[in-house]
Each structure stands twice: as structure tokens, then as C-alpha cells.
Amino acid sequence: MAKILIVGTGGVGTIAGLSLTQHGNEVTFVVRSNFEELKKTGYNIESCDHGDQKNWKPHRMVNSVQEAIAAGEKYDYVLVAMKALPDVFSTADIIRPVVESSPDVAIVLFQNGLNIEEPIVEAFPKNVCISGVSMIGSTNLGAGEIHQAEPDYVKIGYFDNGSDKAAQEKRAKEFVQAYGPKFAHYVDDVVYHRWRKLLYNSTFNTICSITRMDSGRLWLNGVSDSLIRPAMGEIRAIAKADGHVLTEEDEDYMIDSDGEVYYKPSMLVDVEKGNLMEMEVILKAPLDVAKKHNVPTPILSVVYELLKCLQFQLKEAKGMVELPEKLARKSALH
Known part of the structure; x- marks a missing residue:
């Protein structure tokens, strides 16, 4: 069982959390919008992969990355599924507290775009950076209503940080198993x-x-x-x-x-x-x-x-x- 922190719990992040929990992992959501309501009611999910999930919740919901580590929790992976907006904020700065508190944490990027891994590797050169290219069709309709119309299908690979390639590959393949081989597939060339x-x-x-x-x-x-x-x-x-x-x-x-x-x-x-x-x-x-x-x-x-x-x-x-x-x-x- 892996301990996984998910930052960004919209259409993509919520389905990722659902898959990870169903494969026996302990998942914590960082929820910024509608936190109190979602903590009480959970998510209502219509999923072509997982069926209807009423009032579904991960193992834990917190309001910030700082709260996620407040009691000294350590994580195996931090999965980032929030929008990539480098002209507005730094993803590296947002996840820095959890990386510093969990030195061996692997960083998983379920974000759109090209070369999004480079600032992460630059900020955290000792942490494995796993890149995930998701082809899912999942929409956050608001207030915890998630509609997944197209199957989850994620290509997973490591973004080379200059360390031992075999170790990076091993960590990426371990995440594939944690996510579920039905939905995640390891690839050699994720770029x-x-x-x-x-x-x-x-x-x-x-x-x-x-x-x-x-x-x-x-x-x-x-x-x-x-x-x-x-x-x-x-x-x-x-x-x-x-x-x-x-x-x-x-x-x-x-x-x-x-x-x-x-x-x-x-x-x-x-x-x-x-x-x-x-x-x-x-x-x-x-x-x-x-x-x-x-x-x-x-x-x-x-x-x-x-x-x-x-x-x-x-x-x-x-x-x-x-x-x-x-x-x-x-x-x-x-």
C-alpha cells in the first residue's frame, strides 16, 4: 500500500484518487474549493470505468498542503492534477512543503502541456519525477459532481533527473501497479x-x-x-x-x-x-x-x-x- 497525496481534485484528480483507493492505496486529497461541504458529503461520481459512486470520499481530505503534513505524515507519492499555469503560480512552490517533509517522495504530474517536468526536476533534483499523460474524459461539474464520459487511460514514464535510470524506471512502474494496470501503462518515451x-x-x-x-x-x-x-x-x-x-x-x-x-x-x-x-x-x-x-x-x-x-x-x-x-x-x- 502506498500513501499518496493528490493536489488538484477536479475531474482528472478525483478519478485518479478513486482508482488509487480501489487498488488498496491510502489517498489524501488537498481540497481548496468547497472544502467543508465536500468533507461532509463527499463526491458524487458518474464514471464509465467505476460506475456511480455516491458520497464517495478518499481516506482523508485536507484544506492545504501544509495541513497534509501537519501531523508529520510521510507520503510515497504526491500527484499533481491541478491546472498548469506557470504565468500565475509555481507548481514546485505549492508542493515544496510535502517534498521537504517526505524526502523520498516521488512527484507525479498528471498535467497538460510540454516540458512541465523541467521546473520540477530543477527544484527537486533528488526526487523521481513521474510524468503522466492522461487521455481521460472527465469533467468537474462543480460542488463535488464529477462526470467521467471517456475511459481512464494514462501513459506513465519517468522524466530523467540524471540519477540512476533503473531506479527511476522502477519507481514509475511501481506507480503503474498502484494505479492499476487496466488504467495506467508504462512507456519508455513519455515525452x-x-x-x-x-x-x-x-x-x-x-x-x-x-x-x-x-x-x-x-x-x-x-x-x-x-x-x-x-x-x-x-x-x-x-x-x-x-x-x-x-x-x-x-x-x-x-x-x-x-x-x-x-x-x-x-x-x-x-x-x-x-x-x-x-x-x-x-x-x-x-x-x-x-x-x-x-x-x-x-x-x-x-x-x-x-x-x-x-x-x-x-x-x-x-x-x-x-x-x-x-x-x-x-x-x-x-
């Missing part, structure tokens, strides 16, 4: 799978957010072929320049991955809720790689600039942007 997921996240996720349309409506408008597919071609070109070959079959799979439903990608759901978007790790990170290798990205570059405008609106609505009374703008017209 490749991050690139593969970007075929969807850098295109459908971003363009659905800008247009406020679900993937089904984009498909009905022909945008899947006229805009999404060429944007996927840019991701494939960047990945190839970085040493990871994505195929046309990968592209076709992502185009058709939402099946017959009118699916709202997570970034669109965030925008509708007024939440900030993971645009830096999902789109800016691959664009940085493109710049490094001189790969042209005419579509994705425009998409990113539009996302910057949308993110600015979201930040302004949250009071995170202070606007000057007058603009110090210079123009040849004045």
Missing part, C-alpha cells in the same frame, strides 16, 4: 506521448476556446479539415524537429477522438467558467521549441496571440490586471 496529446490540445482545445464552439460544431463547420488539421501539421513538424515523429494515423485519431458527441474540451469549459487557460504549457511551450528549430508556425502563432487576448480578459475579470488610466501610446497619427 513522445506529451507531443502526441498536443495534436489535440494545441489545436482543438485552443480553437474551441477562441470560437466558443465544441469540437462537434467545429467538425460540422468543416473547420476540422480547414484549420485544425493544418494546425496539427505544424505540431507534427515541431515534434519531428525535436526528435519525436508523429504520424498521419496519430493525426486522424485525434481528429476523430471525440466520436459522435458534441464535446467541450477542458480549455473551453475553463473559459465558460471564467477560469484561466493553460495556454503557456499547451501552446507557448511547443512554439518555443519551434522557434529553437526554425520551424514555421503561421497558424499556431496567430492562435496563441488570440489566446493572449482572451487570457487578458479572464485575468482582468479576476482583478489580476491593473489598467492605467491613460495609455502612453505613441503613434505617427498624433
